Amino acid sequence: MNLLEIKNLHAKIGNEEILKGLNLTVRAGEVHAIMGPNGSGKSTLAHVLAGRENYQVTSGEVIYQGKNLLEMAPEMRAREGIFLAFQYPVEIPGVGNSYFLRTALNEIRKHRGLEELDALEFLGLARQQMKLLEMDESLLNRAVNEGFSGGEKKRNEIFQMSVLEPRLALLDETDSGLDIDALRIVSKGVNALRAPDRAIILVTHYQRLLDYIVPDFVHVLADGQIVKSGDKSLAFKLEEQGYAWLEKDAANL
Amino acid sequence: MSEGFLQQFVKDYGNEPGWLRDIRRSALDRFAALGFPNRQQEAWRYTNLDPIQQTAFKSVDFSSPGVIKTVQLAELMGDTIAAQRLVFVNGHYASELSLAKGLPDGVIFGNLSDMIVSHPKLLEESLTHYAPYQDQSLVALNTAFLHDGAFVYIPKGLALAQPLELIYVSSLDGAGIAGVSYPRNLIVVGDEAQVTVVERYVGVARDPYLTNAVTEMVGGAGSHIDHYKIQQEGKLAFHLGSLQVRQGRDCHFSSHAITLGGKLSRNDVTTVLSDQGCDTTLNGLYLVGGQQHVDSQTSIDHACPHGTSRELYKGILSDQATGVFNGRIIVRPDAQKTSARQSNKNLVLSDEAQVNTKPVLEIYANDVKCNHGATIGRLDEQQLFYLRSRGLGEPEAKGLLTYAFASDVVDSIKVETLRNRLKEWLFVRLAGQGKLEAA
Incomplete structure (x- = not known):
């Protein structure tokens, strides 16, 4: 069954149309990479799927697990298993990382009819995942992302993802700005989550990420539409030739 | 009378x-x-x-x-x-x-x-x-x-x-x-x-x-x-x-x-x-709703050299509540080497709530380091979306962010019993649910 089906999606921010008839189908177990030049709509797509309210969907539909995703509030999408790893994770002074994540996890568990975890049970789970991501446990006691380095913020996103165990993970340029060690660790975290009942959409600017997280499909987004889809080899071609040849194609569509 | x-x-x-x-x-x-x-x-x-x-x-x-x-x-x-x-x-x-x-x-x-x-x-x-x-x-x-x-x-x-x-x-x-x-x-x-x-x-x-x-x-x-x-x-x-x-x-x-x-x-x-050599901290928190009115007036009078002062007043106003902050720092001619910092930050949670803030610096000495500022704002949309995107409901996310806004003033309370009592009280009132465990 299709996990996610995007049909002819149009979305704008203010008066500017950014997505202009985007189509994409994602099945459980798949990893899709979405690449494309700056301003092509990659991040917009990720935010529209997560429910960011300042983007306005003007037409098209998004079916997620058989339901109309666009009607759901952001928190309902999260509870139904959608997770967005932010390109720029938000700092929230005064809110403890540990408290925040446990509250989120328990909201999701409640929604799924599971028992809530108490502080101790949560800590056990959190420690395990932090170890995998080579994170310092002290980050749990700090405010959400406050004073974290760029790499720590990105790792914190993947840490949250691994604790919340989404069905559909959207990674919005998680690789941007990471050095090679951090990239390796983050990729390890993402790969550990690959599962038959889970899909991952990687939005990225760089082919380098795909050496670590090997996608099943690569799509090129240009001017608000997917103009080319293929397998991993498409990413290599983009690396060598850039996007210009595709934009020409897009103009002829 | x-x-x-x-x-x-x-x-x-x-x-x-x-x-x-x-x-x-x-x-x-x-x-x-x-x-x-x-x-x-x-x-x-x-x-x-x-x-x-x-x-x-x-x-x-x-x-x-x-x-x-x-x-x-x-x-x-x-x-x-x-x-x-x-x-x-x-x-x-x-x-x-x-x-x-x-x-x-x-x-x-x-x-x-x-x-x-x-x-x-x-x-x-x-x-x-x-x-x-x-x-x-x-x-x-x-x-x-x-x-x-x-x-x-x-x-x-x-x-x-x-x-x-x-x-x-x-x-x-x-x-x-x-x-x-x-x-x-x-x-x-x-x-x-x-x-x-x-x-x-x-x-x-x-x-x-x-x-x-x-x-x-x-x-x-x-x-x-x-x-x-x-x-x-x-x-x-x-x-x-x-x-x-x-x-x-x-x-x-x-x-x-x-x-x-x-x-x-x-x-x-x-x-x-x-x-000379005095040190002053003035912290404040006002949390009002309904038709409450709260007026905070502070005055820090640096009369002598080498004094330091820092002031942080935070306000949270909802419903039709109104707030006033009037903070005055005076640095007298003799008070050289004074360092003074003042800030008033307000979080306004409704359209009808109002706040008037007036931080004032009066400096009569020339070798001093002073700054002040005031803000009146709403909950941050990005923070709100971030919390909701992780599964927190809108009211819970707003409550948590409001609590977080007040937390630095509450955290600066040194008396542990008082700090914990206030934290718990604020948490229940603002975040509206459950017990506080290192939020």
Whole structure:
């Protein structure tokens, strides 16, 4: 069954149309990479799927697990298993990382009819995942992302993802700005989550990420539409030739 | 307030020491001359005291203070913050609820009206010396009618580890009678001495009443003083409070003013850094909703060199609540090498809530480092979306962010029992659910 089906999606921010008839189908177990030049709509797509309210969907539909995703509030999408790893994770002074994540996890568990975890049970789970991501446990006691380095913020996103165990993970340029060690660790975290009942959409600017997280499909987004889809080899071609040849194609569509 | 009422009141104090009677009369004259503050005065521009003047307050009957039992007190306030405490009910000292024993030799901790009898010289030397009533009508009013309150005296060189707690309960019998009380506290801290004082104002009354409180304080050379004031008056209460401090050389003073209750409240904090090397922290939090009005006025007077001060007042306003912040920092010509920082931040949660903020720097010295600022804002959309994108419902996410906004002021409270109590209380009120575990 299709996990996610995007049909002819149009979305704008203010008066500017950014997505202009985007189509994409994602099945459980798949990893899709979405690449494309700056301003092509990659991040917009990720935010529209997560429910960011300042983007306005003007037409098209998004079916997620058989339901109309666009009607759901952001928190309902999260509870139904959608997770967005932010390109720029938000700092929230005064809110403890540990408290925040446990509250989120328990909201999701409640929604799924599971028992809530108490502080101790949560800590056990959190420690395990932090170890995998080579994170310092002290980050749990700090405010959400406050004073974290760029790499720590990105790792914190993947840490949250691994604790919340989404069905559909959207990674919005998680690789941007990471050095090679951090990239390796983050990729390890993402790969550990690959599962038959889970899909991952990687939005990225760089082919380098795909050496670590090997996608099943690569799509090129240009001017608000997917103009080319293929397998991993498409990413290599983009690396060598850039996007210009595709934009020409897009103009002829 | 009728003339007859005032005369009756003065007559009630016929047998007190002459010096106090003189002060009382003189303060009464000053109040009569000054009258209630009005909105033509800059410091009262946004706070209208007409409702107070239009309420027929009854004088507090000292012969039968509102009866309140220890059990009720505990229900009302939870456990007390400190082991040593003085409790006042409707302005009247409640010895059966208080515990002032077990303090080191030399410390004086007792209710003012008894202390005037037992330590007349100390009181005469200090009372009204640090909270001048000549130009402040509400201080004059308090001075004219002062009946009881706390006297704290910490001798030279003594560092008192445990905090001292002062509790003011307004309890009415529900018959629609409005009362007035005039708590007056005097805190004298000797050279190199150290003390923490927590003042709490709580109301059980559902009817309107007025608390007109004044605390005056002096810190000797090298002393350390932490002062906390938690105002949780009743829903229809008026609270007009003033804290006036004089810091001696190298005196470190901190004030936390937490305003939660009352229909109309005004909180003045004034400190004079009267010698070199003083350090001042003024922190505040006001959290108001409904039709509450809260006015915070602070003044930090850098009179001498090498002083440092930092001030952070935060406000959270919802519904139709209104807030005022007026913060003044004066750096006098002699106060070279002063460093002063002031900030007022407001979180406005509704369209109808309003806040007027006015941070003021008056600098007359040239070698100083000062900055100030004020913000009025709403909850951050990005933070809100981030929390919701992880599964937190909208009301929970908003509550958590509101709690987070207040947290740095609450975290700066050094008295652990008080800090934890406030955190829990705020968390339940703002985040509206569950227990607080290291949020």
